[in-house]
Amino acid sequence: MTTLLVIAKEPRPGKVKTRLTPPFSPEEAASLAEAALADTLDAVARTSADRRVLVLDGSPGDWLPCGFEVVPQCSGGLDQRLAAAFSGCDGPALLIGMDTPQVTPELLCVGFDDCDAWLGDATDGGFWALGLACPDPSLLLGVPMSAPDTGRVQRDRLRGAGLRVGDLPALTDVDDAADAEVVAAAAPRGRFAAELARLKAGAAR
Structure with a gap:
């Protein structure tokens, strides 16, 4: 049974994407x-x-489609929260x-016939995706998160455990306003691109 995990925060003003302010308001x-x-x-x-x-982290809203289980994030650092997410999986899992x-x-349809892990x-x-054929929380604990070498350290951890690591394409995270422009250009038909365009149009008035 393959599991896809999405770790996320409820999108509340002042609690998410704080590096987008400025130029954007918390809302x-x-x-x-x-x-x-x-x-x-x-x-x-x-x-x-x-x-x-x-x-x-938070409560689901009307942005949640059908077909998802919702589980609360545990407390602790990001490495602990990612590790805990994998601990609830009995078989192959990919986390984003x-x-x-x-x-x-x-991009999310990965197989584990020829590798034991995937890293994007x-x-x-950092990294945007981590897949494990046999989820082992210890593979994440202690990895420094939100650092310039997070991806390298995580990859070294996987390889140090003797795992065969497959590579997913590199993607840009939305951290700041410049990143938002790059991501919107990569997916111009998405809701994110539409919302960014709407906010920019409002600011230009």
Whole structure:
């Protein structure tokens, strides 16, 4: 049974995408976060995964499509929260965040016949996706998160455990306003791109 995990925060003003402020207000940053999350969940919903799980900090809203289990995030650092998300899986699992709304179902349809793990690098040095054929939370614990070498350290951890690691394409996370422009250009028909265009048009008036 293949599980797709999405780890996310409820898109509340002042709690998400704070690096988008400025130029955006906390409310506008939250609306962009909601659009990014909606695009991400839509891509996951259109895969052939056996389970789709939203690991959520907060409460679900009307942006959540049908077909998802919702489980609360545990407390602790990001490495601990990612590890806990994998601990709820009995078989192969792929975990992504809410910061890459340009993701497609095709990118998420990974197999483990020829590798034991998948890693998708983020252009800021982190990673946007991690897949494990046999989820082992210890593979994440202690990895420094949100650092310029997070992806490299995670890859070294996987290889140090003797795992064969497959590479997913590198993607840009939406962290700041410049990233938002790059991501919107990569997926111009998505809700994220539409919301960014709407906010920019309002600011130009």
